[in-house]
Amino acid sequence: MSESKTEGIRVIHLVMFAIAFGLETVASWTASLFSIGIPGVGALWWPNGLQVAFGSWFGMWGVLAVTAGNILGCILAGTPVVFGASLSVWIIFQSLLPAAGFRHFGADPALKTTRDWMILIVLVLVSSAISATFGIAVVTMFGYIPAWFDASWWFAWFVWALGDSLMGILIGGILLRGLTPVVKRAGLYVEGWWS
Amino acid sequence: MSMRTFLSHIPPDSVVSRLASPTKIFYPLFFSVIILLVQNIYVNALILVVVSAILFGVVKPGIQTVKMFTIGWILLSMSMILFYLVLSDIPGSVVYQIGPLQISDRAVYLLTVMLLRFLSMFYMSAILLTSINQGDILSTAEWLRFPWAVSFMLALGFRSMIWFIEDMSTTTEALQSRGMDFREGGPIRRLRNYLSMFVPLISLSIRRIPVITYAVESRAFKPSFARAEVKFYNAKLHRIDYAIVVTCLLAGFLILYLKTTNQIILGYPF
Numbered sequence: 249m250s251e252s253k254t255e256g257i258r259v260i261h262l263v264m265f266a267i268a269f270g271l272e273t274v275a276s277w278t279a280s281l282f283s284i285g286i287p288g289v290g291a292l293w294w295p296n297g298l299q300v301a302f303g304s305w306f307g308m309w310g311v312l313a314v315t316a317g318n319i320l321g322c323i324l325a326g327t328p329v330v331f332g333a334s335l336s337v338w339i340i341f342q343s344l345l346p347a348a349g350f351r352h353f354g355a356d357p358a359l360k361t362t363r364d365w366m367i368l369i370v371l372v373l374v375s376s377a378i379s380a381t382f383g384i385a386v387v388t389m390f391g392y393i394p395a396w397f398d399a400s401w402w403f404a405w406f407v408w409a410l411g412d413s414l415m416g417i418l419i420g421g422i423l424l425r426g427l428t429p430v431v432k433r434a435g436l437y438v439e440g441w442w443s
Numbered sequence: 444m445s446m447r448t449f450l451s452h453i454p455p456d457s458v459v460s461r462l463a464s465p466t467k468i469f470y471p472l473f474f475s476v477i478i479l480l481v482q483n484i485y486v487n488a489l490i491l492v493v494v495s496a497i498l499f500g501v502v503k504p505g506i507q508t509v510k511m512f513t514i515g516w517i518l519l520s521m522s523m524i525l526f527y528l529v530l531s532d533i534p535g536s537v538v539y540q541i542g543p544l545q546i547s548d549r550a551v552y553l554l555t556v557m558l559l560r561f562l563s564m565f566y567m568s569a570i571l572l573t574s575i576n577q578g579d580i581l582s583t584a585e586w587l588r589f590p591w592a593v594s595f596m597l598a599l600g601f602r603s604m605i606w607f608i609e610d611m612s613t614t615t616e617a618l619q620s621r622g623m624d625f626r627e628g629g630p631i632r633r634l635r636n637y638l639s640m641f642v643p644l645i646s647l648s649i650r651r652i653p654v655i656t657y658a659v660e661s662r663a664f665k666p667s668f669a670r671a672e673v674k675f676y677n678a679k680l681h682r683i684d685y686a687i688v689v690t691c692l693l694a695g696f697l698i699l700y701l702k703t704t705n706q707i708i709l710g711y712p713f
Binding site (some may be wrong): 260298313327427 | 527644
């Protein structure tokens with residue numbers, strides 16, 4: 249069980265998905281209660297820290313778990329169901345990009361060097377910008393924001409992109425730096441995408 | 444015995460208690476989609492009346508639940524008013540002018556449609572969360588013949604939510620016993636205190652993963668993505684379920700037909 253290089257899907261992968269899903273659901277539920285007025289869009293989206301960490305540690309299991317948890321958390325906080333699901337699904341980039349970046353560039357998720365930190369910061373900024381673009385596009389298509397690229401559109405975009413980036417770097421950085429050794433020792437680190 | 448749902452308790456003689464789990468999840472989701480197709484002020488108002496009748500007449504949530512969703516809608520309305528009437532320049536005949544700010548008839552119409560639509564959607568969410576619990580979600584997953592492993596992950600995920608909330612309380616008390624104060628100090632100090640809670644909190648959950656895995660493996664559980672052979676829930680559809688599903692589908696087809704043939708009834712009159 250403790251050897252992370254063993255091939256194939258095992259019980260531990262299902263359990264790590266479930267735990268990450270549960271944590272992200274509670275996190276996004278509480279964060280949604282402090283939204284900026286647009287349901288499901290928080291000013292300081294602290295679950296992004298979990299999204300960055302779980303994607304980097306657990307690969308696709310973490311990415312899918314936080315995306316599903318984020319959708320459920322937003323709905324539980326009272327965001328209309330279809331709106332919440334269409335909006336929250338774009339959170340996937342915020343865990344997928346850091347997960348892909350750490351694997352592609354061979355960076356250490358324990359953030360031991362300046363290079364590792366720089367990779368994390370760039371990945372979080374880019375992924376938050378992509379998520380914000382798709383998310384605010386959905387908000388606009390639902391008619392919540394009346395026109396594309398006007399003052400209200402850019403206001404919502406900046407709140408999403410900056411708030412998520414800040415929390416992703418701060419909380420994601422703290423979790424990766426503090427807990428990556430624990431995750432690796434427990435044999436929970438997924439080196440590939442699935443195992 | 445009353446049924447505990449996400450937001451309420453449903454009495455056993457309630458209509459909601461007699462519905463099968465898939466129906467309880469299906470019809471609010473279906474109407475949430477249908478609402479998005481309608482962009483006419485009168486039809487939106489009619490839908491809101493129907494949704495409110497189901498919410499207050501059939502589902503009957505507690506006053507706190509209604510208050511929570513209505514406050515959510517009021518907060519949303521304030522920012523929508525800001526977005527539609529102040530930050531955006533929607534063309535049309537000017538009906539109000541406050542200094543340099545011009546408000547057109549089209550902006551007012553669009554805003555009203557959106558406010559009605561979102562109130563219906565909020566109340567639809569209230570109907571859903573007042574009607575279902577985690578068992579209904581798992582039962583529907585089983586009824587849809589989701590793979591065994593997916594049902595297992597969902598079930599464990601819901602249970603882990605409760606553990607996480609308990610861990611938050613334990614961690615907060617442990618840090619407070621060491622002199623940390625989460626209610627005093629400026630915003631930076633408070634943020635720093637909250638940040639220091641994350642590592643022990645997530646660490647507790649992560650350490651639980653191997654323990655649960657050992658427990659599950661010791662019971663000879665095999666991660667299979669085949670369909671489940673053993674059923675733990677009995678999501679059997681009755682006449683009332685079929686009646687609701689047929690009504691929803693007929694309403695959906697009618698709205699789609701009107702949408703494609705007569706834009707005036709369901710679309711914007713501009």
